Amino acid sequence: MKAVLVENYDNIGNIPIKEVARPELSAGMVRVRIQAAAVGFVDGLKVQGLYQTKDPLPFTPGSEFAGIVDEAAADVKDFAPGTPVIGMVINGGLAEYICVPAGDLFVTPKGIEPEVGASFFANYLTALYALSARGKLQRGETLLVLGAAGGVGIAAVQVGKLLGARVIAATSTEEKRKFAINHGADAGLDYTGEGWRDELKELTGGQGADVIYDPVGGDLSLQAFRSIAWNGRHLVIGFASGTIPALRFNLPLLKGGALLGVDLAQIGRREPEVRDQVIAQLFTWLSEKTLVPVVGKVFAFEEFHEAFKAMTTRSALGKMVVRIG
Structure with a gap:
């Protein structure tokens, strides 16, 4: 073969x-x-x-x-x-x-x-596990997705909407923002611009994002965490930027925020029942064509x-x- x-x-x-x-x-x-x-x-x-x-x-x-x-x-x-x-x-x-x-x-x-x-499998299992089991995303909360137009990010956009969140897609180009909005995002912002955190603040009524879905890493992760809402959850998915950020521990204290890791490779071994529940939900959405x-x-x-x-x-x-x- x-x-x-x-x-x-x-x-x-x-x-x-x-x-x-x-x-x-x-x-x-x-x-x-x-x-x-x-x-x-x-x-x-x-x-x-x-x-x-x-x-x-x-x-x-x-x-x-x-x-x-x-x-x-x-x-x-x-x-x-x-x-x-x-x-x-x-x-x-x-x-x-x-x-x-x-x-x-x-x-x-x-x-x-x-x-x-x-x-x-990887993108949507990661998204639903991260947002529901780890991030405890609630209906009506604001979800910020970094790198929202890539395979990992667009899955989080779609799953976040299915869970009832308001989704803000952070991308590097207008084409990508339109792509994310076409797949369910409520708003988009350009994270390459100097004022993107001010724009996020305006989009969230000054509160920041309740949940941050982060497959990017680098300085963008640090800036995003500085804009997290009180009791917000920052989900670490990966480091597509190639740089692993170093977070100062005073930031979670000041923001009341939690940093949560999501490692797809370990879910089946450490939480098999949770994994099976997540897959069952995804397959239901697939069968119903709720999720495409x-x-x-x-x-x-x-x-x-x-x-x-x-x-x-x-x-x-x-x-x-x-x-x-």
Whole structure:
């Protein structure tokens, strides 16, 4: 089979597609013929060896995928060949086949195309878990989403609206603000401008944001926390800016604010019941078409380099997806 193969940590442009052995089944596993896989910011870091944990070489990047069950081990039930599934793993998604534990797979809700399924899991699971379980976002509260037009941010915009919040989308361009507003944001602001905190203050009646959803990091995070409402919650999702900010501890004291970390990789292990509840809610929204996940751009398998490049540009809107099947 064909797979993207990282044999040395390197720039994505130097990573090839190679012929590798099709993965063999073992107890508790399901082999999936992949139809589409998503490309995320973490994948880009892993390929270069820049993520906080390093995947052992060689490895195939890609943690989110959608496909069709090829075969299940004899001890696995409920995953007959031909069943459409979506899954999330540590790596392996950018390949024609993958073997995963049955517990990491979910039957795709009816009417969901592979490209949508592949782009759905990490962003929307993170958004709902962060906003509901960690941030305790309440109906009528104000949610500020940093980097609101990217795959992670636009998911928070949509989920925040479904939870009844007033959503302010912070982006770097007018095009991105229009994109976020078209997907449910109530207002947008330009966080590259010097007066953006004054604009936020005006938009919130001087109160600041009740919840801040932050996948960006850097100085923007520090400035956003300075504009948090009393008893506000700042959700740390990631550091797309490439810089991890250092927060002075007097700020949470003065603002009465809480800094809360959200690590998707640990949810299933540490809070499996919460994860299952969140997934059940997301699948209900999907089935009802209440939630329509945003797919950014779809690339052919041979164009996977371009998907990674597009993901890192300031013009990226939504999640990048690679069609494999």
